[in-house]
Amino acid sequence: EFLSDPRVVELPRWVWLPVLHGIVLRLRPRYAARAYARIWGEEGSPLLTHSEHQAARLTERLAGEGVKVVLGMRYGQPSIRSALEALRAAGVGRLLVLPLFPQYSAVTTASVFDAVARTLRSWRRLPEVRMPMGYHDDPGYISAVAHAIRMAFEAYxxxxRLLFSFHGLPRDAVERGDPYGDQCQATARLVADSMGLEPDRWQVAFQSRVGPRAWLAPYTLETLTAWARAGVRSVQVVCPGFAADCLETLEEIDIRYREAFLEAGGEDFHYIPALNDSPQHIEVLWQLVARHGRGWLDAAPGESTA
Structure with a gap:
């Protein structure tokens, strides 16, 4: 489903689908299964577990506001369609869609919009709909990320060096107007400035590159190994673009990239966990709901949802 999304792979269908089904889907599942096995928890997928906890904590935070919180995953289950159908069955008349992608990209946020629209176009009676396009410079979000970093500094x-690692994006997507790269840089700069970090003590890099095309650079893996070879002994890595820990943070960063940094000569590596369901993160989400649901939160119970 992920690799079939035209927002994710912007190639003509007649070019990409034979490659996807003839090559990629024959090789990638074996690699993905091994990677997931390294991070699978007692409750199953870390991403799903953290997301469910976020929804539960946000429900608690919104108690008494007449808001129903339902989780929908862009890929996998519970799906966006199933979440929306549950809300329709509950008689919801106002719909606030909150994509947990702080930095906007057509690959992520716009893909959520597409999925919502595909479901709603079959409904006879539509709800009022609002959907924020990101929150990369939201003061509460910046403060929450800075708090997580400070806690890591106190602990370790x-x-x-501090590395801000964001999921990568093909360079040509940015050249066509995607603001994602600029928003990643802005997030890191705002966090660093709020903490008073010197410019030579932190950097932005991009991870999870796939295929031979040029992606946003510098790349996280190359940055970490270059630092180690240059004599940098201790690093901490934070991934502000991920609202919940997942394969890309727990396996790619905290296992594979840790090993690469240490093998290249580094001595101390710490991954700073995503905001997950921390009190600071739930407060950020509550503030986003309050801001974008303004005028709705005092509506009759059952008519508003996030």
């Missing part, structure tokens, strides 16, 4: 000491 201030590292030689």
């Amino acid at each position: 000491g201030v590292p030689d």
